[in-house]
Amino acid sequence: MADKGLLTLNFNQSEIKDILLSVAMNRNISIIMTPDISGKVSVHLYRIPVEEALGSIAMAGGFTYLKRGNVFYFYKPKEIRDPQSERLEMRIFQLKFAAIDKVQDILSAIPGMRTVKIHEQSKTVIVEDTPENIRKIETLINQWDAMPRQVLIEAKIIQILLNDDMVMGVDWQKVMGDVRIGTTGLIIPQAGAFAQIVTATGTSGAFTAALNFLQGITDVNFLSTPKILAIHGKAARVQVGGKQGYKVTTSNMGVTSETIQFIDTGTILEITPYIDDIGNVLLTVQPSINSVTIDNVTGIPVVKSTTVSTSLMAKNGETVLIGGLIEETKTISRSYVPWFGEIPVLGLLFGQKKRNIGKSEFVVLITPHIQETEIKRQSDQGVDKAKKLTETMSKEPLPQLKRIIEPVPQK
Numbered sequence: 001m002a003d004k005g006l007l008t009l010n011f012n013q014s015e016i017k018d019i020l021l022s023v024a025m026n027r028n029i030s031i032i033m034t035p036d037i038s039g040k041v042s043v044h045l046y047r048i049p050v051e052e053a054l055g056s057i058a059m060a061g062g063f064t065y066l067k068r069g070n071v072f073y074f075y076k077p078k079e080i081r082d083p084q085s086e087r088l089e090m091r092i093f094q095l096k097f098a099a100i101d102k103v104q105d106i107l108s109a110i111p112g113m114r115t116v117k118i119h120e121q122s123k124t125v126i127v128e129d130t131p132e133n134i135r136k137i138e139t140l141i142n143q144w145d146a147m148p149r150q151v152l153i154e155a156k157i158i159q160i161l162l163n164d165d166m167v168m169g170v171d172w173q174k175v176m177g178d179v180r181i182g183t184t185g186l187i188i189p190q191a192g193a194f195a196q197i198v199t200a201t202g203t204s205g206a207f208t209a210a211l212n213f214l215q216g217i218t219d220v221n222f223l224s225t226p227k228i229l230a231i232h233g234k235a236a237r238v239q240v241g242g243k244q245g246y247k248v249t250t251s252n253m254g255v256t257s258e259t260i261q262f263i264d265t266g267t268i269l270e271i272t273p274y275i276d277d278i279g280n281v282l283l284t285v286q287p288s289i290n291s292v293t294i295d296n297v298t299g300i301p302v303v304k305s306t307t308v309s310t311s312l313m314a315k316n317g318e319t320v321l322i323g324g325l326i327e328e329t330k331t332i333s334r335s336y337v338p339w340f341g342e343i344p345v346l347g348l349l350f351g352q353k354k355r356n357i358g359k360s361e362f363v364v365l366i367t368p369h370i371q372e373t374e375i376k377r378q379s380d381q382g383v384d385k386a387k388k389l390t391e392t393m394s395k396e397p398l399p400q401l402k403r404i405i406e407p408v409p410q411k
Contacts, residue, residue, distance in 0.1 A: 006047040013040045016061040020074065023054065034075040037063060088114070091134050093125040098145040100125065107137060149232040149370065151273040151281055154225075156365040157240050158211070161219040161358065162326070169326055169361050172198050175210045197308050200321040207319055207365055223267065223362075229371070232275050241266010244292040246301045263301055265290050267362055279316045281368040284309070289327055289362060316370045325362040 007027070011019050016039055024031040027050055041060040045053050051067070058065050058074060066073045095103065100123050107116045107125070115128040127137055160170060214220050223240045230236035243262040250257055267289055274282040288307035295302060306327070312320045 005050065007045060007050050007053045008047055009043050009045040009053060011041070011043040013042055015039070016041050016057065016063075019043060019057055020054070023050065023057075030071040032071060032073050036076045037061070037074055087130050088128055089131055089134055090126070090128045091138070093127065093138070093141050095123040095125065095141070095145050097148055098141070103141065103144060107140070110136075113137075148234075149275050149372075151230050151232065151275065152369040152371055153228045153230055153236065153271055153273065154367040154369070155228065155238060155269060155271070156222060156363075157224045157226075157238070157267055157269065158363040158365070159221045159223055160214060160361045160363060161221075162361055163218050166218070166361070167359070169198070169324055170214065170363075172200055172210070172321070172323060175213060176200060176202065176206060197310060197325075198321070198323040199310060199312055200323070201312065201314060202319060202321075204319045204367060207321060228271065230271060230273050232273060235270055235272045238269040238271075239264055239266060241268070241290070244294070244301065246292075246294055247299060263290070263292050263303060265292050269364060271366065273368055275370055279370060281314050281316065281370065282311060283314060283320065283366060283368065284311045285322060285364070285366065286310075287322060287325060287362070287364050289325055312366075314366070314368055317367065319365055319367045322364045322366070323361060327360050327362065328358070 005027070007023070009019070009023070017033060017037055019041070020031055020033065020037075023029070029050070039061050041057070043057055043060065045056065048056075054065060054072060062076070063074055064077050065075070100118050100120055103125060104116055104118045107113060107127075113129060113133060115126075117126040118124070119126065125137075125141070127134060129137070160166075162169065211220055224238065226238045228236040228238060242265055244265050245260045245262050248259050248261050250259070267287070269288075270286040272284040274284070276282070286307065286309045288305055291304045293302050293304075294300070306325060308322075308325065310322065312322075314320045
């Protein structure tokens with residue numbers, strides 16, 4: 001047959017139909033193509049058998065062929081067969097801690113992966129892939145699905161009344177002495193409040209001594225002493241205050257309805273801890289002071305807020321301070337002559353009103369305690385025991401080591 005000779009072809013972005021017809025006419029072979037044979041391909045073949053050339057051209061276009069007698073039938077298969085299909089395995093992974101949707105997104109984005117499905121209700125990941133890819137997925141899931149590390153955060157939210165010597169806030173460098181003091185230099189003007197943030201790191205005892213000193217010269221009020229268990233990388237929130245409600249009126253198709261919405265007020269503390277590999281805790285802290293007044297005419301709430309974001313690094317069990325949140329409060333006091341000052345209208349002639357402006361500094365003390373899991377604790381204890389045994393044996397005299405490894409004599 002004419003197709004027994006070797007064939008050399010060179011085509012650049014040519015229609016696959018034209019290439020196949022050229023081969024058929026050149027070598028006098030019979031070719032039948034289905035209507036869906038189309039598309040452009042580039043071919044460079046040098047001295048190969050005709051049938052091998054036809055198979056290569058078909059594969060380049062995403063087609064296949066069948067030879068019956070001396071006729072070649074070219075067609076597009078309904079489904080391209082996966083060359084690794086015989087090696088595919090199915091595995092089901094049960095997640096405990098990791099977010100299942102994020103795991104699916106990451107696994108599906110890895111090049112070369114095949115089928116990854118999830119079942120949200122049971123938190124399972126279903127994988128159909130080659131043994132090599134399944135081992136990779138198993139390694140990744142074991143890494144992601146570990147028990148999250150937690151931090152027990154002891155916080156103290158304190159209000160310090162500022163006297164005439166503390167117009168710009170407490171001089172923490174003077175009060176604390178030899179501790180690491182830092183300031184952001186950030187001043188946020190606000191109606192009734194401003195902030196020049198001060199941060200400090202030290203021991204719990206040093207801060208306790210400083211607060212005891214301040215109690216001797218001014219009023220120090222402990223507003224709250226919460227303990228929060230926070231997960232690594234997840235925000236925890238504490239609020240000392242309440243909620244201010246206000247009415248919201250809506251109209252729809254001529255029907256008017258009223259609802260009550262609320263705004264958080266008081267001192268709010270948001271903390272996000274990050275634990276590193278050597279036992280330090282990076283704290284992203286956002287303290288804020290919120291107050292709300294409702295306009296008597298419009299009923300619209302007016303929010304006054306002082307918010308600061310800062311990050312501090314603390315060792316496990318070390319205490320950090322965030323100070324400088326200063327709030328101004330306006331009060332009106334009235335003094336009057338007893339009995340006469342209580343007479344309506346006329347009583348105004350026997351007394352006087354005095355407007356006072358007071359300042360308070362809000363201080364936050366934070367002490368993080370890393371909570372180790374039981375598995376890690378047991379692992380650390382095992383490592384410590386192994387180290388101690390190695391140290392003990394290394395100090396033993398040589399005869400004793402020989403006696404330890406010497407076999408028991410047979411009777």
